[in-house]
Amino acid sequence: MLFGFGVDANNSHDPAFETLRDSLLRPTERIGIESALDENPLPQPWPATLQYNLRARIARIADYEAAFNETQKIQNISTRKSRSRELKKQYWVYKADQIQFFNQAIYGNTPTRERFLHFWLNHFTVGTDTKSRNLIGDYIQNIIDPEMSGSFSDMLYSATTHVAMLHYLDNFVNIGENSKYAKKHSREFQLGLNDNLARELLELHTVSAAKDYTEDDIRALAKVLAGWFPYNLDSPNALKDIGNIRVPFSEYHAEPGSKIVLGKKYGPGVSALRAVTDDLANDDLTIQHLSSKLCKHFLSDEPSVKQTRYVADVWRKTDGNLPDVHTAVLELAYDTETKKFQSPLVWFLSMQKLSGATLIHGWRDSIEERRIHSGVYEPGKIMTEMGYDFWEKRQPNGFSSLIQDWVSSEHMERRIRLASMTYQFGRAKNSVDEMLEFLQPSQETINLINSTKDERARFVMFFCSKEIMGV
Amino acid sequence: MFSLSRRTFTLSFASSLAYVGFPKFGFANATNQGKLVVIILEGGLDGLAAVPPIGDPQLLEYRRLLLPENNIKIGSFFALHPSFSGFVKMLAKGEASIIHATSFPYTRRSHFEGQNVVESGSINPFVEKTGWLGRAMDMAGLSGRAMALGMPLLARGNVKVDNFFPANLKGSFDPTIDITRSLSSYFGNAEAHKTIKRSIDGVERKYQNAPKFFSRDPAQLALQAGKQMNKDDGPVAAIIRVHDFDTHSNQGADSGQHADQMRVVNDIFVNLKKGLGPSWENTVALTLTEFGRTVRMNGSSGTDHGYGTVGLLAGGLLGKSSVLADWPDMKKLFEGRDLRSTIDYRAVCAACIERAFLLDHKAIASKVFFDPNLKKISDQIFV
Amino acid sequence: MSRKLHLIKHAIFAIAVLVSSQSFAQETGSLGNFEITIDEDFAAEDTNIGPAFDFSKLSIDTGLSLYRCNFIIRRIKIPEEKPEPLASGNLAIENGNIRFLEHKWVTGGLADESILATSSNLKFDKNGKLFGLIPVFPFVVSVGELADGARYPELQGKKTPEKLRTPEGAHRFNLQGDWDGEIEISMCKNEAGVRAFDDSKVRYSAESPIADIHVLTDVMAGAQQDRSIVHVQDNMIQIISANDEDVIRHGSYGLKFSVDDAQSQYPNRGKPRGGAYLKLRGPYMQPIDGKWRHKFSIFVPETTPYIAPADVYLVKMVGISGSKHDDILNIKLGHRDALVGKGWKNRLDNYLSAASGVDKNQTPYDINIGGIFVQTKKNERRYNFDLIWPANKTRENWLDFDVEANWTDTPDGYIIININGQPVFKFNGVTKTRTQTIEIKPGLSRSFGNYLHFHTFIGASPDQLNCFTSELEGFASELKNRNPSLSMRIINFLKLNGVADLAKVKAYNPLVIRQMKNSSCFESEQKANLPKQVVYIDEIEFQKTD
16 A cells, blocks of 8 residues: 555655654654756755744734735835735745645655644644635644654644634634633623634544533633633734744633533643643543544545554553554554545645656745746645645535545546646656556556557556555 | 625635536426525524514624624514625515524534534434435436535435536646546446546536536526526536635624625525526525524624524525514523524425425435424425 | 515515414424515615616716727736736717627636626716726636636726826726726717717827827737737747838837748648737727728838748738638738749749748749739639739838728628728628638738648658658558559659659649658658748728728
C-alpha cells in the first residue's frame, strides 16, 4: 500500500519502516522551491522572509483594514484600485502558506509525517473566513506540526487555545455572563456565553456524541472557555500585542467561579481549561473515537475491530503519545492488504511526486503572479476545485475520509482534468514507462495503459488506475 | 470594511448545489408529473426571525434585539422578515405556504447529526446511507443528475443518479471519450468498483441534458435549474443548498448575516419562479433545515442551536396559500430554551413527494421515511 | 381549479380553519390555519423594473428622448487600463431613462440578452451624466472555466469626455475589485435617422489627436484581449508616429503591419501562413439604417514585394457562421492567377523566387500581377478576380478605401468600393447567408495556397525527391486493385514529369494529397525563406457617414 504521497520515483519504492517512523518524531524543516519553472528546482529551506510570526499575521489583518479604509478616500479610481491591489499582496500572506503546504508535501522528505499532519489539521478544523486566513499557516507550523511529536493532550490544548480556533468557533464573543467586563458593559450590549467551541470540543474533537453529555455540560464548558481571546480580529487596538502573549486569556472577560463539566468540578482562572482538556483527552471515549478515526482515515473505510483496538491499546499504553500512535497506524498499514481510497489531495500530491512534475507554484512564481499559461498553477485553486481546501470556509467536522464522499462523475472528471493538466503543463520528469517500471502494477493496469500510444492518455490512465487511486 | 454587497457575499461564501432529475423515457404519468425543489438551509434557519409570531407577547420578552423593525405583516399573528419581499408576493397570490413550529424529530442539536437526519430521512443519525429524495425518486422510477461536486446524501439511493458541477480549472482539457471508455472497461463490472465505473461513465454523459454554462451562485443556480426544469424532457427535481445559517454571533435583525442569507432564500424562490415559467404551476419548492435556533439571544448577539423552526413552501402545485401551525405556548419552551416542534417536518416532505411524484402516502411513509405512522397532511397543504 | 386570488387592499384571503387534531413529534395539538392579510404595498408586483437606486438627489433630464444610440459595454483592467468589449448593440433613451434594444454579449456563459432590458435602472441627469445600476457579465467563459453571474455596478455620473453635455461618451463605473467598466454611448439619432449630436468637435479635436481613429484607439488600448488583433507575434502590429521610416495618413498615429519569414507560421507541414491583421466585428460592425460604411487608408511601401505564388490580402471580408469561415470579398495585393497565362515553367520560376526572395523591380509593377485585386466567389470552388487598381499606382501612395455595403441575405445586397474617390468595384446581390455575421480584417495576411502546397519540393534534396518518388510508386501499386485508373495515372505522371512537379499531382486526386501530406519524407524538408512584407493602415473611420 502506498503511504505518504507515494514516493519520488527516483527513490526506493519501499522505504524502510524505520525511516518513516523516524520522520514522525520531530518537526520538519520547512522546504520549498523557488520557481517551478526552473529546469531542476532545488528543494531548499523556505525563505525566512515568507515566515511570519503570529503577531505579524494578526497585525496584518488589522493593518489591512485600516490601510484599505485609507485607500477608499483616494479620488482617482485607478490609483485607488492599484493601491488596494498592492495592499492585498502586502497583507494577505495565506497564499504563501498554501504554496508552502504543497511544496512541503511534494519536495519535503517526510511525506508520511505530512499525511498525519493533514489528518490532525482536518481533525482540528479551522476552516476560515477571509479575516482569519492569515492565521492558518501559523496554526499548521506552530501548533499541529510540533505537537505531532508530543502527546494528544498537549495538541488538544494548543489547538483549542490557538487564535485561529478561538476565532473560527466564535470564542472571541464568548464572554462570561458574570465577568467584570459584562458587568461594566451590560447596559451597552447584551453580553454572554457562546457555546460553539464548547460543543465542537466535545462532539468533534474529543469524546464524540457517544458520550452522554447534556446541554448543561456544554454550557459549563463554554463558561470555562469564556475569556479566551475575547478580541475581534479587526480591532487594531486590542490586537497589537496579542501575538506576543503565550496564553491569550483575559481574566477580565472570564466567568468567575468554579464550573462542573461532565460531573467534575473545575476552579476559576486560566488553568481550568488545561485541566478540562486533559481530562477530555484521557477519556476512553476520546481514545476510541480517535483510534477509529485514524484507522478510517489511513487503513480502510471500514477498519476491523482488531485494528481499531490495536491503535487504542497503544494509545492507552503510551498515554496518547502521538509518535507511538502514528507508528501503530503505520504498522497496521504495512500489514494490511485492504485498499484505502486516496482522497483528492493525497492523490494529487502523489501524482506530482511520482511523475516528478512541477505544476505547483514555487514561492517566486506566486510573487511574480505566474499563471497557467506560464505552466504553473496556484495550489489554492486546485484545493478548491477538488473540494479539499484547508483555507476555505468549511464545517467544523472537516473532510470525510470515506470513498462515497469523493467518488462522483465530477470528482472523476476533476482527476482526469488535473492529470492531463499535469501532463500538459507540469514538465513531468518521469515517463509513464518509467513509472510503470517503478510501480509494477497489475497486468490489467499495464494492459489499460498500453492500449493507447497517446502519451497524455497513458499518463491520465496511469493516475486513474486502481493502484494509484487505491481501489 | 469592503462594501460587500449581498451578491458578492453570496458569490464568495455560499456555495450551493442543485439536483436535477429527468423523467424516465416513456414514464406513464409524465404529463401529470409535478416538480419538486428542495432548498437546504445549512446551519439552522432561525424560524422566529424568518416568520416572527408578532401576535405572541412572549416574543418581545425573549428577543427584543433580534426582531427586525420592518417586518412584513402577513396577518394578525405572524409577520415575515423584510428579506422575503418576493416570497410575500407569492403568499399574496396563493402560491406559497408557511408551516411553523416544525422540525424533523431530532433534538440533540448537532449540525452533523442534524444534517444527516434531514437528508437521510431517518430518525437516527448516520444509520441510513441513502437520502429520502433519492429513495422517493427511485420509487417513482426517475433517473437524475445532481449538480454538485460530490453526491448529496439527500439524492443517494438511486443508482440512476449522476452529477454535474463544471470545473473551474482554466487551461484544463475536456476529458476525451477514449480515456473514459478505456477506464470504464478497465474498472469492469466488479461489485467493488461499481461506483467508480458509474462515475466514469457519467463523465462521458456529462454534457447531455445539462446547461452548458453554470454558475455556483445559488440564486443564479435556481434560475438555471428552473429553466432546465421547464423543458419538456427536463428534470423533475432539484436541490439547492445555502450555507451559513449558523449565526452564533452577530445574527442581526433587519440586516446582518442571517438577513443576508434569508434574502438568498427569497431570491431562490423568485428566480425559480422566473426560470420555471409555466412549469411553476406544477411545482412545489420547500426549505429544509436541520433545526431552529434558541429563542433567546446568546451572549454574542446570536442564537445557538435550537429545535422548532419554520418551513417555507412555494409553487403553483400548492393551489392555495396557507399559514399552518399548531402554535405552542412560548412560556413553555422545549428544554427551557427552544421553540417546540408541533409538526413533524417529515410529514411536510412526504406531502410534497406525494403530490409531486404522485406516490401513495402509505408507501412514502414506510419506504421513504421508514415510519408507517407518519401523518398524512397533504390535504391541508395542497388544494 | 382557479387559483386566482384577487387582491383587495387590506383584504383577508383566508379565514382560519381548524382542522382535525393531529399529533406530531412531542406534542399533541391541532393544526391551525392562520389568516393571511398582506398590505398591498408588499403584495403588489413591482411596477418599477430593475433594481432600486436612489435618484432623488439628482435632477433627471426627463425631457431627453432619443430614438436610437449605439452602445458598447467594456471592462477595463486596473491599473493597465486595458478595455475589453463585453456587449454591444443599440439602446433608446426615453424621458431620461435608458431602454436597451437589440444587443449581444460576447462573454458567453450565463449572459442573457434579457438582463439589460429587465434588470437595469439607468437615468441621465441634465449634464448628460449617467446614474443608476447596470447588470454586467464581467467574464468571458473559456474551456474549463466556470461561468459567473451578473454584477450590478453603480454608475455615479463619471464620464469621458467630462465636459460633453450630451448622453454620448464613455460612462465609467467600478465593476469589481481590480476591474472597472464603462458603457460607451455613441451615434445617437432621432427618429428621422439624423445624428442628434455632432460629435466631430469631440472626436476630432486638437487636444485629443488619437481620438479620431476609433479602431486605432482600441488597438492602442490593447484590443488584443478581445482578439481584435490576431496572429500577433513580436512587433507584427505596431502603433507608429510619423518618422523617417514610417508614414501616417492623418493625425499623430498610425498602424504598421509587417510579416516576415520568422513570423510566418507553419501550422501544417508545407503550408506557410502568416498574418498581422485586425479583426473588426461586433461593436465595429453596427449598421446605420441598414447600411454599412467601412473606411480605411492603406499604404504599400515600395519595399513590400509581391511574392508571386502567394495570396496576400489587405482586407478580408469574411462571413462567419459558427466555426465556419467563408471568404465573401477579399481585397488582395497582387494576384498569382494573373501568371497563369505565362505557363507552368514561369510559375515554377516564381516559386523559386518565393524561396529565395523576389525580384521586386519586375513582378510587383507588372500591371497584371502586382496591382490591387478583388476576389469574390464564383461558386463553391472557384473565385472571380477583378483588377481594380493598377500596379504602378499601388505603391508609395495612400489608397483611401471607402466601402459601402449592405450585408444581407436578400437580393438587394450590394458592395461598392471606392478608391481615392473613384468607384472601382460594384457588386449587387446576396452578400451573406442568413446565419453569417460579417467580420472585416484589415492588415496583412498571406497564405501560400495550393500552388505552393508542396513548395518544399523546390528546395528538396535529391534524396528527398527519391523518397517521394518511391513513396508515390508504392502508393500507386497499393491502389492497383482499388483504383486502377488513378494508380496508372500516378505511374505515368511520375514517368513523364518526375516528382518535382508535384503541384500537378496534387490536382489529380484527394487521395494523393492525403498520402503526400502525411509523408514521412517531409521530415527532412527545408523551409522556404520568405521575404518581409509591410503595409501601413491609417484613419480607419468607423461608421463615418458624412
